[in-house]
Amino acid sequence: MPDNVQRAAYSVLDAASYLGVSRSQVYRLLAEGSLDSLKIGTRRLIRRDALDALIERSSEPRTS
Template sequence: MGGESAPAWLGVSDVQRYLGISRPLVYRLIREGTIPSIRLGRAIRVSRTALDRALESLDPHAN
C-alpha cells in the first residue's frame, strides 16, 4: 500500500500534537465549539477534515 496516511479521526492528544497546543486549550476549544467534535462514550473524537475546515475558516487577524 505504500505511504503512511493520517487517521480520519483524532483523539484529544492527537489534536494537541497536530496543532501544537496544550491539552487544556484543546478541551476549551472543543467546549466552545471552535473545534468540532463528537463524544463516543467517554472518548472525544475530532474529524481531521472538519478540524482542517474549522481552522481555514478562522480569521487570522482576530484576537
C-alpha cells in the first residue's frame, strides 16, 4: 500500500502502533468500551475514525 493512502480500519497490532501503545492496552480499551471495533471473520478491526476520536477524547483537558 502506498504511504500516502490511509486505511479505513486497522488490526489490533496496527492500531497499537497508530496509538503508540501496546497491543494489550488496545485490548484493554476494547474491553472497557473506550474503543469500538468490528469483526470480519476472525479478524478484529478498528476504524481509523474510532482511533482518532479516542485521541481527541484523551487530549481534552479534564475538568474536576
